Amino acid sequence: MTSCPECGALVHSNRLVKDGRRFRTGRLAIGLLAIALTTAFVGPIQNGKWAKTLPSFPLVMLSTTTFGQNRTDIRREVSARVFNGSLTGRSASLLSETLVKDFRDDEIRWNAQAAEYMLLALWPQSKAALEQETMAGDYQSRIVATMILKRKCKKPTDILIAACIADLQDDSDLVDWYMGRWNAKSSAIYLSKWWHLAETYVLEALDSSDPQQRFLAAVVAGYGGTTVRVGDVVSILAPHLMDNRIGGDSRVSTPALFHLGPRAIPYLREQLFFSDAQGRPILLHIIERLEYPDLNKRECKNILPRITLTTSDPLTSPIEKSLRSH
Helix, strand or coil, X not given: CEECCCCCCEECHHHCCCCCCCCCHHHHHHHHHHXXXXXXXXXXXXXXXXXHHXXXXXXXXXXCCHHHCCCCHHHHHHHHHHHCCCCCHHHHHHHHHHHHHHXXXXXXXXXXXXXXXXXXXXXXXXXXHHHHHHHHCCHHHHHHXXXXXXXXXXXXXXXXXXXXXXXXXXXCCCCCHHHHCCHHHHHHHHHHHCHHHHHHHXXXXXXXXXXXXXXXXXXXXXXXXXXXXXXXXXXXXXXXXXXXXXXXXXXXXXXXHHXXXXXXXXXXXXXHHHCCCCHHHHHHHHHHHHHCCCCCHHHCXXXXXXXXXXXXXXXXXXXXXXXXXX
């Protein structure tokens, strides 16, 4: 027994108040738990396995943030689920809305190509996002989105046709050459294939302020054999039969004018007054072939000048061949 120095009470020695800090076992337990959890999760975080434990929708939600950009663990896991077919429904639609933005011109290497492969695998859930990108994206993303839609759509929608019309414009100063090459020509070929659906849009493009768009629209209308605005189509294409510095334009214009049919003859005759030494014999040959459809190239009085080495009869050349040689 010991007497308390303050109050004088007798207190057993083991109940005396001790100086200094007490040892708290609760804090030790929390510390040990933190160490255990860290040890348990460091491995999965380092090797990316943690992403595999997430359900698809939360995973896709994370992929829309900066944590889920190209080449991250999140994007790799998302890609794996896309290609094994386990990502569907709302998750697929939400992911498509994110992926189409990777088509835009940025400083990230190869993200557009990776996004393209996934969007193709996500079809048809990716269709709505691709169509939206043809209207809301920049020049680069619009070109890529349109390309995928042309490849995947069994029948073009009005949105796709409008995107193809926009593709006819000269965008060589807006996108890199490897991105812009062939987009205008391939869209012209696509519009020609679906002429019965695209005619109204193509004819509107004849009034475009962009020379390339106006020219390609006239080519498509010519190959389509339009019965509307025939004079406008002739007035746009006929100058391209003349001697100029535009490479191969006469190879495209000649068969397009011929495909207009006999209704174009009066307008072609008018163009003879404005033609030069190169354009006049081409016009005369087209007119003669339209007036006497049973004649072949060699039987005509008006000999067609050599405008291409790729076909024996340029007037009957399909649009795919004439544009690809242009």
